[in-house]
Amino acid sequence: MTHLLLIDDDEAFLSMLSRVLQRKGLSISLAVSPERALEVISETPQPIDGIVLDLNLGGCSGLKWIPALREKLPDTPILVLTGYASITTAVDAIKLGATQYLAKPADADSILAALQADSTTSPTAPADPATPMSLKRLTWEHLQRVLNENDGNVSATARALNMHRRTLQRMLAKRPVAR
Structure with missing residues (x-):
């Protein structure tokens, strides 16, 4: 390279x-x-x-x-x-x-x-699947999934989650929590 x-x-x-x-x-x-x-x-x-x-x-x-x-x-x-x-x-x-x-x-x-690295390998080891994610991390992942489903549209995501748009914006502005 x-x-x-x-x-x-x-x-x-x-x-x-x-x-x-x-x-x-x-x-x-x-x-x-x-x-x-x-x-x-x-x-x-x-x-x-x-x-x-x-x-x-x-x-x-x-x-x-x-x-x-x-x-x-x-x-x-x-x-x-x-x-x-x-x-x-x-x-x-x-x-x-x-x-x-x-x-x-x-x-x-x-x-x-x-x-x-080959695309089938990961440069970092994945988290131990036996260790569940924290509630905050699960929330972050869910927000990201719904945001992605709405093509990054925060207003549409807030409606889909039945929450206020500004609350969602504050949550998205924070860094993701560790597992």
């Missing part, structure tokens, strides 16, 4: 991750939006060996861009990186064509390992 495309709307994170990966000898292309990423793919003469795609890109879901990226680079590994990991979005990312899914914070070695 020699050339990566990093797609994230957080320019500070992009800059930091880019510097770390460049120190490891990789060539890096950056894009702050999916539209720009598609342009970079077309403009870059060097083959892209891996894509790191943020799940939340300026209020829209990075998942929606996986098919377009997959169309341009059908055999390139795509890693979805997110600060708000959930089982629902992980499953959706893989169904749409991502090869790996990784929760932030993730260091450069974890990102590289995930990009180089």
Whole structure:
């Protein structure tokens, strides 16, 4: 793996991750939006060996861009990186064509390992299935599933859950709890 495309709307994170990966000898292309990423793919003469795609890109879901990226680079590994990991979005990312899914914070070695891993393996060990999830984590997962079913529409999700939209927004603004 020699050339990566990093797609994230957080320019500070992009800059930091880019510097770390460049120190490891990789060539890096950056894009702050999916539209720009598609342009970079077309403009870059060097083959892209891996894509790191943020799940939340300026209020829209990075998942929606996986098919377009997959169309341009059908055999390139795509890693979805997110600060708000959930089982629902992980499953959706893989169904749409991502090869790996990784929760932030993730260091450069974890990102590289995930990009180089076979899509049938996980770079991190799954939670022990005998250990049930906490009630807060189950709630988070349920909210993410219903939000996904409503295409990310918070108002429709709040109606489906029979709760006030602002309450749902506050719950979604919090980081997911550990298992």
